[in-house]
Amino acid sequence: xxxxxxxxxxxxxxxxxxVGRTIAGVDVGHPRAVRRHPAGPxxxxxxxxxxxxxxxxRRGKYLWLPLDSGDALIGHLGMSxxxxxxxxxxxxxxxxxxRFRFTDDGPELRFVDQRTFGGLAVSPGGATLPGEISHxxxxxxxxxxxxxxxxxxxxxxxxxxxxxxxxQTLVSGVGNIYADEALWRAxxxxxxxxxSLTRPAASGLLSHVREVLTEAICAGGTSFDSLYVxxxxxxxxxxxxxxxxxxxxxxxxxxxxxxxxxxxxxxSSYSCPRCQRRPRRRLSPSIKDK
Numbered sequence: 460x461x462x463x464x465x466x467x468x469x470x471x472x473x474x475x476x477x478v479g480r481t482i483a484g485v486d487v488g489h490p491r492a493v494r495r496h497p498a499g500p501x502x503x504x505x506x507x508x509x510x511x512x513x514x515x516x517r518r519g520k521y522l523w524l525p526l527d528s529g530d531a532l533i534g535h536l537g538m539s540x541x542x543x544x545x546x547x548x549x550x551x552x553x554x555x556x557x558r559f560r561f562t563d564d565g566p567e568l569r570f571v572d573q574r575t576f577g578g579l580a581v582s583p584g585g586a587t588l589p590g591e592i593s594h595x596x597x598x599x600x601x602x603x604x605x606x607x608x609x610x611x612x613x614x615x616x617x618x619x620x621x622x623x624x625x626x627q628t629l630v631s632g633v634g635n636i637y638a639d640e641a642l643w644r645a646x647x648x649x650x651x652x653x654x655s656l657t658r659p660a661a662s663g664l665l666s667h668v669r670e671v672l673t674e675a676i677c678a679g680g681t682s683f684d685s686l687y688v689x690x691x692x693x694x695x696x697x698x699x700x701x702x703x704x705x706x707x708x709x710x711x712x713x714x715x716x717x718x719x720x721x722x723x724x725x726x727s728s729y730s731c732p733r734c735q736r737r738p739r740r741r742l743s744p745s746i747k748d749k
Contacts, residue, residue, distance in 0.1 A: 461536045463598055463632030464675035465687050465695065466520050469542050472690030473524065474515040476544050476566065481511045483562045492556035492570060495533075495591075496580035506581040507532060507559070513586070519595045519631025525586035533589045534570070537577025543569045544690045598632035599669040610661040613653055620656065621649030621728065624668070633668060636681055636704045639729050641668040643703040648735040649728050655738070674700065703729045 461469075485507050487493055487500035496503045510526040517523075522542075524532040534540070543552070544566040557570040557579060570579060582589035597604045609630060616623050623629055624638040633641070642649050644667040647660070656664070675681060680695030688694055698705070702712050706729060707720040716733040 461540075461680070461687055462520060462634035462637055463517075463600070463672055464637070464678075464697065465680035466517055466522060466536065466632070467600075467676050468680045468689050468695065469536070470515050470517045470522055472544070473522070473542060473568075476690060477512050477524065477568055478515055479512065480565065481562045482507050482509065482559055484508055484560045486558040486560075487556070488558070489556045489575065491575045492572060492578050493580060495578050503579075503581055506530060518588070518592050519598055519627055520634070521589075521592045521595065523582065523585065523589050523592075529584055529586050531582045531585035531589050532579060533582045533585060533591060534579040535577050537572065537574065539573040539687075540577030541569075541571040541688055542690055543571055543688070543692060545569050595627050596629055596631045598672075599630060599665060600632075600672060606662065606665060609665060610658060613661050613664075614656055614658070616653040618653055619649060620647060620651045620653050620664070621723065623653050625724075630668075632672065635723075635726050635728075636701075637668070637671050637675065639704045640671045640702055643729075643731060643735060644671065646734050648730055648737045649723065651738050703731060705729065 485504035487504060490500055493500050493503045507526070510528050513525045513527055515522070515524055520535065522534045526532065547560070547564070547567055552569065552571045554571050554573040555569055556572050556575070559568040561567070582591055585591070612629060613623055616629070621638050621642060624633045624641070625635070638649070641664060645664045647664060675697040678695055678697035678700065679689060679693065680687060681697040681701070703718055706718045708717050710716065711718055711731040711734060714731065714733050716731055718729055719732050721728045721730070
């Protein structure tokens with residue numbers, strides 16, 4: 460699933476190619492693509508037609524386009540969603556779900572989604588911040604993000620550190636790939652209890668998270684297949700810089716130990732068994748007393 464760097468790359472493309480343009484018409488080709496818009500496809504199209512896009516914004520893994528009506532077009536890419544700029548003459552993509560035409564006769568915006576896990580909706584009055592995503596925490600690259608508050612909140616949690624990084628109510632935008640990369644750089648195993656982190660260790664982890672996200676954005680995100688591309692259809696290339704994710708049995712770039720893969724929340728976690736020691740399981744009091 461696209462994480463912050465991939466979504467930010469798409470946002471920047473929309474800011475360049477869509478902001479300031481007026482929507483002439485909207486064609487919804489698959490109702491599932493607007494399932495999060497309760498009033499249905501016809502209302503979705505009517506609410507957007509004639510509206511001008513004022514900006515392109517992001518909160519975590521969500522995008523939204525503020526409109527001159529005070530509403531917002533809000534979207535999530537899901538597993539395979541793509542926002543593509545295409546000439547009107549270009550053939551329709553096989554999995555084209557929504558088409559946006561503009562009054563300037565410039566490139567169309569097409570929402571293409573093979574697996575239909577993503578979707579778009581209109582958020583009434585959501586231009587500043589859609590209510591649907593107001594519960595999502597800020598991400599580490601947001602200018603309003605407060606490091607000390609995050610560090611304190613992280614250390615108060617009673618969970619494992621990787622689970623905490625994936626909690627979008629604590630910090631947004633970090634998914635499986637970039638959590639593994641940041642933990643590897645910080646030399647922490649994902650199963651490390653958050654309550655055991657010292658303040659310097661938690662601050663260091665945050666620095667590595669921010670560092671990884673920034674580098675990935677500069678590389679246009681990570682593309683393991685053709686499902687993630689930017690608005691021009693180009694793949695990201697941060698996969699060439701991955702230190703641990705997807706590198707099972709390959710040597711650690713730091714110490715040479717073979718990278719291990721472990722099951723984690725119906726997905727995989729990658730780590731170095733030497734640089735990232737798995738924490739010892741604490742015995743329960745009842746077992747200790749025996």
